[in-house]
Amino acid sequence: MKIAFIGLGNMGGPMALNLRKAGYAVKAFDLSDEACKKYAAEGLAISRSAAESVADADVVISMLPASAHVEGLFLGSGGKPGLLDSIRAGTLVIDSSTIAAATSRKVAEAAAAKGIAMIDAPVSGGTGGAIAGTLTFMVGGETDDLERARPVLEKMGANIFHAGGIGAGQTAKICNNMLLGILMIGTSEALALGVANGLDPKVLSEIMRRSSGGNWALEKYNPMPGVMDTAPASKNYAGGFGTDLMLKDLGLAQENATAVRAATPLGGLARSLYAAHSLAGHGALDFSSVLKLLQKASS
């Protein structure tokens, strides 16, 4: 099976490498020369354009930042034709970017009109999960299309959920990320309070991890530098999941909440706090760096 992989960022790069390691013929492309050079050095075949990468592909995977990138890539923008014009009928498109459910539906509809199947398959599990091949996929689309995608998804992830029709994976994803955004702030707030009172962050983290405050951030992604060697916090908040990407996801959650008249007060507050953190110049840092905002507020 031939796979085209578009978007070699923090997530897409390691995901594409896992597909190649599993024996698939992968042709990859990214707009960034730096990303292309990095993954060419790791042995990935890099195409000169997205259109070249999909020419003979059976499956096309995209892993881009936001709705505008996915819409621009597949449907075209500024007079440039979209990739759907270059993809063969019968090909399966798997979009793993986190975007608006409405955009997934719009692109899937345009794809279907050309005989191209599409599923939305956003992921959870962070860059660690992308490298280890243990991501969770939340899939929206037809059951038959998911079954076609399953062997490929299994090379990149450990859990695959069928959330419903096209766009349902995106809805599940923003619910999850709204919770993650809130719990990272809560965890940071508790840690900052303890440290301001002289507690050792490692000791406090372990106490809370094994108590009723235990959560994913304390297990795998501690926001306090030096507590967890593998967490972005211990690498100057580099890599990981950018503050601006979390801000985007919380914005999607709020748009969705407005549309269905759902009350999401903590999601709204979390969005504002990440926005303030981004405006202070930290948009490119991992989202767990929101701890800095809280420490600054209390100093």
Ligand code: NAD
């Ligand atoms: P990233 O910014 O590191 O990478 C995105 C890549 O897409 C960049 O290399 C960029 O050059 C490339 N790109 C943009 N437009 C393009 C185009 N038209 N053609 C080719 N390449 C293009 O982002 P990421 O952290 O890899 O995240 C990707 C998606 O996954 C986002 O939607 C994000 O919300 C989601 N996500 C990220 C994480 C995480 O921990 N980083 C976790 C779960 C989900």
